[in-house]
Amino acid sequence: MKAKKVPAWISAPLAIGAFAALVWWERRRPLRRAVEPKLRRNLRNLAVAGLGAAAHQLAAAPILAPLTRTVERRRWGLLRRLRLPAWIEIPLALALLDYTLYVWHVLAHRTPFLWRFHRVHHVDLDLDASTALRFHFGELSLSVAWNAGEVLLLGITPLELSIRQTLLLISILFHHSDIELPMNVERRLVRWVVTPRMHGIHHSIAEEEANSNWSSGLTVWDRLHKTLRLDIPQEEITIGIPTYRDPREVTLPKIVVMPFGEQRPTWKLPAVS
C-alpha cells in the first residue's frame, strides 16, 4: 500500500520553517521599500490568514479528503484512467494542478464576484511572505469548489493533493516574499518557477502589469499564454490597487468586510494634484 498523504509532521515544519527563514531574510535584504510598518502588517495578515485557514478547514475537510479517497478507489478522472506509473503520474498531477490554479487565478481577477474576494489579497500596500497567507476566507472557501472539480476531473489522489498543498504553500511564501535575490539567481530561477520580482509585477497598481504573471508555481503557463512580464524594475512598481492607497482604508476590520460592501472601481487612480 502506498503512502496516503504527506504527514503533518513534515508539511507543518517545512511551511513554518520557510516562513521564518523568509521573514529573517526580508529583514536582511528587503527588495522593496515598505509603505506600512512591517509588524503591524504582518499581524494583520496573519489574522486574515487565521480566519482563512479556519474557514478553509471547515469547507475542505468534509469535501476534499473524502472526494480524493473516492476518486482513488473508483478510478474516476483522467489520471486514474491512464494508469501511469507513479513516477510519471505524480509529477503530471502536480503540473496539471499548477495549470488549473493559473486558470483559477485569472478567473479570480476577471470575474467581478471572485474579484471582490481576491482584491483583499491585492489591497495590501506592501508585499512580503505574510501577504502569501492573506487570502480572504470567502476566496478560500470558494476555492474548495474549484479544488473539488480538479480532483474529480483530473483524478487526484490524497497523496497528490497533499504534496500539491505543501509545495504550493512554500512556493507562494517564496514568490510573495520581499527578498532581494542576486539578479543572476533570480534570472535562472524564473526560467522555471515564479520569483519575488516576477510576482511583484502582478501586485502592481498598474492594470496592464497586474494583468500578467498569473502563475503560482511553474512559469511555463505564463509563457504559453504570453502573459509573462519581466520588464518592470521593482523600484518602478507601486504595490496595491489604485483605489485604496491610504493605510487607514485597509485596516483589518475594513478588509474583512470589503467583499460584502459596495465595490470601488479597481483601476482608476485617484485624482492627484
Ligand SMILES: [Zn+2]
Ligand atoms: Zn492576483
